[in-house]
Amino acid sequence: MRKESFEAAQEKIKNYLYTDDLKAYTTFDITNIFEKKREEWRIAGYRRANQFITFLDDSKILKLIKLKHQTTSTIKKILVEPNSSLHNIALTIKKDGYLSNYSAMQIHQLTLQIPKSIYVSYAKTAEVNHQDIDLKQELIDSAFSKPQRITSEVYKSETDNTRFYFIQKAYTGNNVGIIGEKGYLYTDLERTLIDVAIRPAYSGGVFEVLEAFQIAKDQIDVNKLNNYLIELNYIYPYHQLLGFYMEKAGYDNESISIFLSRVSNSDMYLTYNISNKEYNEKWKLFYPKGF
Numbered sequence: 001m002r003k004e005s006f007e008a009a010q011e012k013i014k015n016y017l018y019t020d021d022l023k024a025y026t027t028f029d030i031t032n033i034f035e036k037k038r039e040e041w042r043i044a045g046y047r048r049a050n051q052f053i054t055f056l057d058d059s060k061i062l063k064l065i066k067l068k069h070q071t072t073s074t075i076k077k078i079l080v081e082p083n084s085s086l087h088n089i090a091l092t093i094k095k096d097g098y099l100s101n102y103s104a105m106q107i108h109q110l111t112l113q114i115p116k117s118i119y120v121s122y123a124k125t126a127e128v129n130h131q132d133i134d135l136k137q138e139l140i141d142s143a144f145s146k147p148q149r150i151t152s153e154v155y156k157s158e159t160d161n162t163r164f165y166f167i168q169k170a171y172t173g174n175n176v177g178i179i180g181e182k183g184y185l186y187t188d189l190e191r192t193l194i195d196v197a198i199r200p201a202y203s204g205g206v207f208e209v210l211e212a213f214q215i216a217k218d219q220i221d222v223n224k225l226n227n228y229l230i231e232l233n234y235i236y237p238y239h240q241l242l243g244f245y246m247e248k249a250g251y252d253n254e255s256i257s258i259f260l261s262r263v264s265n266s267d268m269y270l271t272y273n274i275s276n277k278e279y280n281e282k283w284k285l286f287y288p289k290g291f
Contacts, residue, residue: 009041023088098185110212144269
């Protein structure tokens with residue numbers, strides 16, 4: 001009996017998928033591959049992309065997983081190779097993104113935890129001009145009196161409860177501290193410390209952030225950290241947070257002085273929505289009592 005065309009082309013299909021740059025695919029990716037390669041693979045004319053997807057899953061060439069949006073219940077279907085990782089899955093959904101926050105902490109071994117959430121950041125398409133913003137103390141107080149704003153672009157795996165957070169970051173014109181190694185993009189050590197300090201809810205909280213600064217103490221390039229912060233050009237004086245974390249983590253005075261020299265006239269907050277806070281005069285910073 002003649003083999004059905006999918007089965008006849010199975011080895012060619014596997015060879016192509018397993019040697020390209022991707023480890024996970026959206027259904028859109030698979031549809032494009034199907035249309036591009038069907039003639040070469042001699043796939044019967046009546047066969048369609050949805051049937052190809054079913055064949056890939058049934059034959060275990062790829063595994064079909066479903067991710068549900070946490071608010072809209074929209075389903076994303078992702079097909080993964082046998083050796084695919086959660087990072088591969090996340091970055092195939094947001095191909096212009098990079099691993100950040102808790103995920104980058106894990107890559108740099110800045111946490112002993114094994115997070116069940118994957119964090120991917122991606123840039124806005126337009127630059128925000130901060131020069132026209134008059135940063136008054138009331139604006140800072142108001143912003144940090146509320147819980148940290150969390151992205152609504154969150155998907156949950158139906159099989160293992162892993163959550164994928166997609167975080168839109170401010171446009172900077174270039175990729176500050178983003179490197180490409182290990183088959184994917186992620187923030188380098190210094191950029192990771194900036195991100196986790198200013199958005200602790202994506203990083204396990206302030207105690208996890210402090211531990212990350214402690215672990216990174218003998219690895220970090222403090223001048224690079226400072227230069228990144230200048231280049232990112234945030235509206236808030238986040239160098240006060242970084243200097244405070246560095247002092248708490250036992251960094252030397254020379255390293256700390258780079259950030260101490262930039263302390264502004266504005267009071268800052270270590271995190272959002274602090275119910276019981278103390279104040280550090282040196283860094284002009286409110287932090288949770290007992291931290």
